[in-house]
Amino acid sequence: MILISTQAIASAPRIILFGDSLTAGPGVAAQDTLSAQLSERLKKSGYTTEVVNAGVSGDTTETGLARLDYTLEGGAVDLAVVELGANDMLRGLDPLKTRMNLEKIITAFQAKNARILLVTMVAGENWGQTYKKAFDSIYPELAQKFSVTLAPFIMQDIWGDPRLLIGDGLHPNAQGIAKMVDRIAPQIETVLKMMHRD
Structure with missing residues (x-):
């Protein structure tokens, strides 16, 4: 049994x-990826965890769903942080399909x-208000x-700020990722506390 502090939970x-x-x-x-920075943040808060980076560049909700079985075969999952939908939005894919894929992903993890922790994604204004309303409601x-626990829009105030992005203007740099961690860490810590009580 590992006990880091009075906040730490008994297992990882x-x-x-x-x-x-x-x-x-x-x-x-x-060491600057989301998984690494989140792991360090949780450690500083007194939690021993195993944080697995199961992110794949270019994934839509459909391709994420297609590889989900492989991810689930990799071992037990205590908490799944589902961060998908950005590429659906950037490609203007049907929000109904995005919703259906996310439903299947959620139910598979719950099984x-x-x-x-479902991470919010929002559509850009360029797709029009009808699309944006349908997508943002998902x-x-x-x-x-x-x-399930809902995390805020993870890229709020990051997209559009070159100080927080790598050269492509789309993906966060180390500083941008630190802000992403700030957005999701409180919800994750809340879930960990709930797991400890259970």
């Missing part, structure tokens, strides 16, 4: 970051008794339907 929960390039971390050093509605 396995946290899967299941996402696209925002999770994978192209263009940054290994493995994993808790879920995440809060699924969080309510499946009783």
Whole structure:
């Protein structure tokens, strides 16, 4: 049994970051990726965890769903951070299809008794208000339907700020990823506390 502090939980929960390039971390050093920075943040908060980077650049919700079985075969999942949908939005894919894929991903993780943190994604204005309304409603509605924790839009104030992005202007640099961690770490710590009580 490992006890880091009074906040630490007795075993090391396995946290899967299941996402696209925002999770994978192209263009940054290994120690600056979302998984590495999140692990360090949780450690400083007194939690011993195993944080797995299961991000694949270019993934849509459809391709994420297609590889989900492989991810689930890799071991137990205590908490799944589902960060998918950005590429669906950037390609203008049907929001209904995005919703259906995310539903299947959520139910698959729940079937493995994993808790879920669903990361909000929002559509750009360029697709029009009808598309944006349909897309933006996906995440809060699924969080309510499946009783999962909803994280805020992870790229808020990062997209559009060159100080927080690598050269392609799309993906966060180490500083941008630190802000991403700031957005999701509080919810993850809340879930870890709930797991400890259970």
